[in-house]
Amino acid sequence: MTLHGYWRSTTSYRVRIALNLKGIRYDQVTHDLRSGAHRSDDYRRLNPQRLVPALETETSVLVQSPAIIEWLEETHPAPPLLPADAEGRAIVRAMAAVIGCDIHPVNNMRILSRLRTDLGAGDADVAAWIVQWIGEGFEALEAMIAGYGGMHAFGDSPTIADCYLLPQVYSAERFKVDLTAFPLIRAAADCFAALPPVAAAHPNRQPDADADADAA
């Protein structure tokens, strides 16, 4: 398999974690989001939405990280990243969706760029925007982890919820969001990050990582 992604893209990071936890070997092709490489016609032929990630399998090109991760779970069921019961799966998927629908998409690069270019947002406006949506989402997640969490975000085994949570915490730290109000999120992220397959998915350990990249 070949993962089209970008080291610092948190949606690519999610998929790398799931691939690594499943023990799947894959190649990586990088698309530099800063230079707009993902907007090329070549990449559009792979993914009409021209976003990363995309996963090339032997028979298809899969897009959208939530769909890719569900596909990985179905085709490579061990180790499971969803609980065995339907209610547990619904809770894990809800935790993932809080991040995947209501935090990440409103804070990603295309949105922040547009706030600046079209609405005249400055650095302080953009920072406040990011803090707002991470804060609202993390407040809900902290309560959900309090209700359902254990060593990990849901129970004592890694799940899809952790695959979303750790990259979102990475993003929050990059944007210097204060996380002291979210001790359970912090603990779950730290516990998960310590697993070797998860650690290997960290942005800084990818072949396209740019040590000189600015913090923004």
Place this chain on the structure above:
Amino acid sequence: MTLHGYWRSTTSYRVRIALNLKGIRYDQVTHDLRSGAHRSDDYRRLNPQRLVPALETETSVLVQSPAIIEWLEETHPAPPLLPADAEGRAIVRAMAAVIGCDIHPVNNMRILSRLRTDLGAGDADVAAWIVQWIGEGFEALEAMIAGYGGMHAFGDSPTIADCYLLPQVYSAERFKVDLTAFPLIRAAADCFAALPPVAAAHPNRQPDADADADAA
């Protein structure tokens, strides 16, 4: 079951469609998003994220429409709303995620309100914002339907992709977005909307529908 929602919320509309297609009877409790009823402490006890929809089952409260719809598919498998093969399911889920992650969340009420209050966006700015994200997402979806669609968005049977698509088309029409560039989306939405269980889920047919509500 009891669905907590709001007639014009497109995420509630998605869940109503899935419930109706599955032939599940449910009660509805409305939370008026315009007056902020969903931000109450009472509702927070049901859903810490204080967003609609939430589905009360006999044993739990499920939140986040993607998680609720997957739960419905798992617990009420007939009629199926996902294809039988993993690759087909990944494509359907990707179509849903284009809307559920990359169109709806960046255009929902909390985001548009904040554009106005914090960034001084006017009506024209907000309209351009909406057109931008619906346009980018629909461009990708139009290509995906061209590749995989039939009578419906994916093949010739209703899927989860249609449950997301029709409410998003309803929202686009409400915001007066020109859809002439998306004939396949239009055709899929029209075909799906004609199914009686789908028609019964339309916002205007809900008990809390407000015929005097403004177009915005």
